[in-house]
Each structure stands twice: as C-alpha cells, then as structure tokens.
Amino acid sequence: MTTTVLWVTVLAASLACFALKLAGHLVPEHWLADERVSRLTGLVTVALLTSLVVVQTVGDGRGLTVDARLPALAVAAVALALRAPFVLVVVLAAGAAAALRALGWG
Amino acid sequence: MRAAVRQGVSVALATGLYGISFGALSVVAGVGVLPTMALSLLLFSGGSQFALIGVVAAGGSPVAAVATAALLGARNTLYGAVVAPLLGARGLRRLAAAQVTIDESTAVAVAQTDRRAARAGFWTAGVGVFVLWNAFTLVGALAGDALGDPRAWGLDAAAAAAFLALVWPRLASRAAQGVAAAAVVVSAALVPVVPPGIPVLAAAAAAVLVGVLTGPRPASPAALAAHGPTTGGGTPGHAPDDATDESDESEARTP
Numbered sequence: 001m002t003t004t005v006l007w008v009t010v011l012a013a014s015l016a017c018f019a020l021k022l023a024g025h026l027v028p029e030h031w032l033a034d035e036r037v038s039r040l041t042g043l044v045t046v047a048l049l050t051s052l053v054v055v056q057t058v059g060d061g062r063g064l065t066v067d068a069r070l071p072a073l074a075v076a077a078v079a080l081a082l083r084a085p086f087v088l089v090v091v092l093a094a095g096a097a098a099a100l101r102a103l104g105w106g
Numbered sequence: 107m108r109a110a111v112r113q114g115v116s117v118a119l120a121t122g123l124y125g126i127s128f129g130a131l132s133v134v135a136g137v138g139v140l141p142t143m144a145l146s147l148l149l150f151s152g153g154s155q156f157a158l159i160g161v162v163a164a165g166g167s168p169v170a171a172v173a174t175a176a177l178l179g180a181r182n183t184l185y186g187a188v189v190a191p192l193l194g195a196r197g198l199r200r201l202a203a204a205q206v207t208i209d210e211s212t213a214v215a216v217a218q219t220d221r222r223a224a225r226a227g228f229w230t231a232g233v234g235v236f237v238l239w240n241a242f243t244l245v246g247a248l249a250g251d252a253l254g255d256p257r258a259w260g261l262d263a264a265a266a267a268a269f270l271a272l273v274w275p276r277l278a279s280r281a282a283q284g285v286a287a288a289a290v291v292v293s294a295a296l297v298p299v300v301p302p303g304i305p306v307l308a309a310a311a312a313a314v315l316v317g318v319l320t321g322p323r324p325a326s327p328a329a330l331a332a333h334g335p336t337t338g339g340g341t342p343g344h345a346p347d348d349a350t351d352e353s354d355e356s357e358a359r360t361p
Binding site: 001008039041056069098 | 145276
C-alpha cells in the first residue's frame with residue numbers, strides 16, 4: 001500500500017466506524033421506551049457482557065485457548081461470590097494470571 | 107457514583123495499557139507512526155484497529171481493510187443505542203459520547219443502578235481508555251516491544267475479570283441466567299469460526315430470541331380476544347416470574 005492509499009484507508013475506516021457509533025446514539029429514544037423493548041435491552045446487556053467475558057477469557061484472535069486467564073477468572077468469581085469490591089476482583093485476577101505465567105504456565 | 111468512577115478507572119488502566127501492543131504491532135505491520143496514531147485517535151475501537159492493520163500486513167486491499175474494520179465496529183451501534191438514553195447527551199457532547207462508545211465504556215455504564223452513576227461510569231471509562239489507549243499506542247509505536255507483553259502482567263485476565271464483575275449483579279433473575287448461559291454457548295462456539303467482534307453480536311441476537319420466546323406475549327387484539335387481557339401468554343408460572351424480576355430492575359435503573 002502506498003502512503004496515500006494507506007491514509008485514505010485509515011481515514012475511510014475511521015469515518016465508517018464513527019458513523020456506526022453515532023447511528024446508535026441517534027436511535028429515537030421512544031423506540032427504546034417501550035416496556036417490551038426495555039426488557040429486551042436488559043437481556044441484551046447481559047448477553048453482551050457475558051460474551052465479552054468469554055471472548056476475553058478463552059479467545060486468542062483465531063480460536064479458543066485455555067491458558068492462565070481461565071484460572072484467573074475462577075479466582076475473580078470466588079472473590080465476587082465473597083462480595084469483594086470491584087478493584088480487588090480485577091487486581092486478584094491480574095495477579096493470579098501474572099503469577100501462573102511467571103511460573104511458566106499459560 | 108464513586109464506585110462507578112473507580113470501576114471506570116480500573117477498566118481504563120487494564121485496557122489502556124494494551125495500546126502498547128497495538129502501537130508496536132501496527133508499526134511492525136508497516137503502518138507508520140502517524141497513521142497508527144490516527145487509528146487510535148480517530149477510529150478508536152480496539153478490535154477494528156487490530157483487524158485493519160492485520161489486513162494491511164497481509165497485503166489486503168483497502169476495501170477489505172475498511173470493510174473488516176466496519177464489520178467489527180458494528181457492535182458499537184448496538185452499544186450506542188443502549189447507552190444514549192442513559193447519557194441524554196446533545197450536540198457536541200453527543201459526538202464525543204459516540205466516539206468513546208466502546209466495549210468498556212458501555213459495560214461500565216450499563217452495570218450501574220442509577221442514571222447519574224451510569225453517566226459517571228461511561229465518561230470515566232470512555233475518556234480514560236481514550237487517553238491511556240492513545241498515550242500507550244504512541245509508546246508502543248516508538249518503543250516497540252521493548253516494554254514487554256501486557257499479558258505477563260495479567261492484564262488480559264484483568265479485563266475478563268472486570269467484565270465478569272460488571273455482569274455479576276445482573277444475573278439475579280432466571281431470564282438473565284438463561285441468557286447468560288446462551289451467550290456463553292454461542293460465543294464459545296463462534297469464536298473459532300468468525301472474526302472477533304461477531305460473537306458479541308450473535309450473543310445479543312440470541313438474547314433477543316430468548317427474550318421474545320420467554321417474555322410476556324404482546325397484547326395484540328388477537329391475543330386479547332383469545333386469552334383475555336390478564337393471562338399474558340402461553341407459559342404460565344414462567345412469564346410472571348420474569349416480569350417481576352425485570353420490573354424490579356427497571357425500577358432500580360430509573361433515577
């Protein structure tokens with residue numbers, strides 16, 4: 001790719017991605033005010049967050065991988081069940097993954 | 107509200123540091139330092155950025171690069187529609203909100219129980235990730251991999267734990283648990299076969315399906331005529347439960 005083509009690609013992709021983000025913000029609010037729609041948005045939120053957990057825990061850009069992230073997520077789940085605060089949950093998970101990797105696994 | 111800000115800051119740190127990986131990879135892929143910075147500043151959506159430089163590195167066409175980035179960015183449309191009513195932003199603020207509408211800002215916003223906290227969480231996470239992601243993209247683009255892999259610090263696991271902590275309080279109702287289980291199955295099944303960004307959209311579609319199949323039936327004239335106005339649908343004992351759970355939730359979410 002020449003420098004000009006590269007810049008056109010970068011700017012066109014940026015414009016497309018911004019338009020996609022803005023389109024969501026411009027959805028008329030009364031569409032979402034309907035009770036059935038707001039029930040669905042609540043469930044969609046759960047699905048989005050859960051899917052992000054899965055992708056971030058076992059995804060590697062190409063396929064599924066089991067590595068230090070999975071036991072670290074288990075540590076986070078135990079901490080959450082024990083009602084640990086958010087920051088502690090995140091730090092414990094990072095520490096667990098970092099420790100396992102320092103020991104040469106995952 | 108302070109909890110929302112703390113969550114936003116934690117998420118911004120865990121995610122922002124990944125900018126190092128992006129900056130380093132992008133320069134290695136043959137995208138110069140300035141176009142790399144333009145991607146983090148203007149495109150600002152991790153999945154789309156990594157995908158775009160992947161296509162460039164593989165010698166793909168500009169059209170393929172733009173199309174791939176847009177496909178992966180499509181979930182941000184859904185995020186925008188979910189957070190817009192919580193933010194109530196107008197004019198320039200709405201444009202700024204759109205630019206920082208990403209996985210992390212949406213996740214923190216929707217996890218809050220009232221609108222003020224949702225706004226604080228959205229802006230803290232969104233602006234926090236934006237600033238750190240760009241700063242660390244520059245560091246990565248200039249210094250390359252000299253700073254080491256964020257995985258060694260467990261930052262990838264930190265991001266997963268943050269998403270888990272955000273969804274945890276929302277799993278009280280049976281409907282939510284069913285949707286979460288479906289999301290796990292759909293996402294894990296799709297991760298190996300579709301590009302990143304698509305499993306999240308498919309999980310959202312599955313949630314709509316589960317919601318429509320298990321929810322109270324729409325009160326169409328035909329349904330009213332057939333069942334009367336009080337029965338509410340074909341799954342007695344199930345629908346009323348869900349309806350109660352959900353109405354509790356929507357009450358909590360109203361300021």
